[in-house]
Amino acid sequence: MLTYTPEAEKFRVEVKSWLRDNLPQGWFDEGFEMSGDARKKFNESWPQKLFEGGWICATWPKEYGGKGLSILEGVVLAEEFANARAPMRADFFGDTLVGPTLLQWGTEEQKKEFLPKILSGQMRWCQGFSEPNSGSDLASLKTQAVLDGDEWVINGQKVWTTQGHHADYCFLLTRTDSEAPKHKGISYLLVPMKQPGVEVRGIVQPDGTAEFCEVFFTDARCPKDNVVGGVNNGWQVANSTLAFERGMSATTGYRRFEEEYRQMVAKAKSNGAIDEPGIRQRLMQYYTKIQILRYNGLRSLGANLEGKKDMGVISLGATNKMFWSEMHQRAMELALDIYGPEAMLIDAGPADGTWPGALRDKRRPGYPSSSMMSTFFFSRSETIWGGTSQIQRNIVGERVLGLPKEPKPEGGKE
16 A cells, blocks of 8 residues: 655645646636647647746756655656646656666766756757667667767667657667677767768658657767766666666556546447457456556555565566556557447547547648557557567566576577
8 A cells, every 4th residue: 555645745735736727727627628729839838837847857856957856756746747637748768768867877067968958858869779680689789889089989770769850869879899798898878969970760650650760870979978877887877777768657657548448448338349248358358457557556666665676676667567568459459349440540539539648649641540540550569669578578587586598599699
């Protein structure tokens, strides 16, 4: 049972009050909707309001622009924004990944250079980890950086680089010692993207979007001092970044799935699909798994609050990732079965056109697709990004259960 402290509850009142004072008039009224122009104006002005309110990266220390919130206060903040259906700023890579990594590993000079620009939204980021032949086995990456005076010279290729075409900087894993064991010779660099020698190509997805990119580095340059966590220590730094990717959404992460469930039930009732025993059974399986996800989130939060770092806690992160990503793939298959041929229509899904949990409505001229169908397409990738299900099972089996390591291919090396 999670117990909220009096201080956390006092903070909850503060967040609720701010949201009521700053969200558009009528936001909390039943059936409230915004026109297209009003929604556009809100989306443009809201990030600045969040910044002025101090809600962007509020868990960061005060000396670096945050509010210095505790873990529990950060959870309360996420809960109240979720309860109000108020968006947080969507700079996932800066706010959630590279910023916390710099707070843990960065030099004071790096923090002063990059953190204010992340907070203010002046600097956009992308992640340069995966390569065409180094995805699950990330430590086998081939991109290289060679020191040339006061700069690193980078050559190689990255793939699945989300938002690479918009980014100002890339937090890049690259090999800086080709003679060291593969986990030991990697460094974590902060590389400018707007320079000669960096080519970004969009990879068109089934729904017509191309936010995933491949990036080619040909004698691209990066300042010597832009190494985070020390030269050849990039593997340890990257593991911290991947841990931050799981975030502090312990008590809110399941909610988008609950909203999906409600949409599916409503549609099944309206079109008669609810009368099919198989559909009812699958709906209840989805509901049950959502509740398991909710309780596991509370377990993770409780372990975090108690400062536990044993293998049982580590396994929670791996099992939760496997659980929700595989669950969601099956759920989106269920959604298509409930909607039937209607799923192919560009306005399939909720009346406002946006499927619960969709990053945004991805429809574009030339390849129309509903946000529900786009969410289905995206769900196919969820068992891959952030650690594939196969790798997560290996982590649990080998590090937690003590099972023998998976055999390496003949001639394979650690």
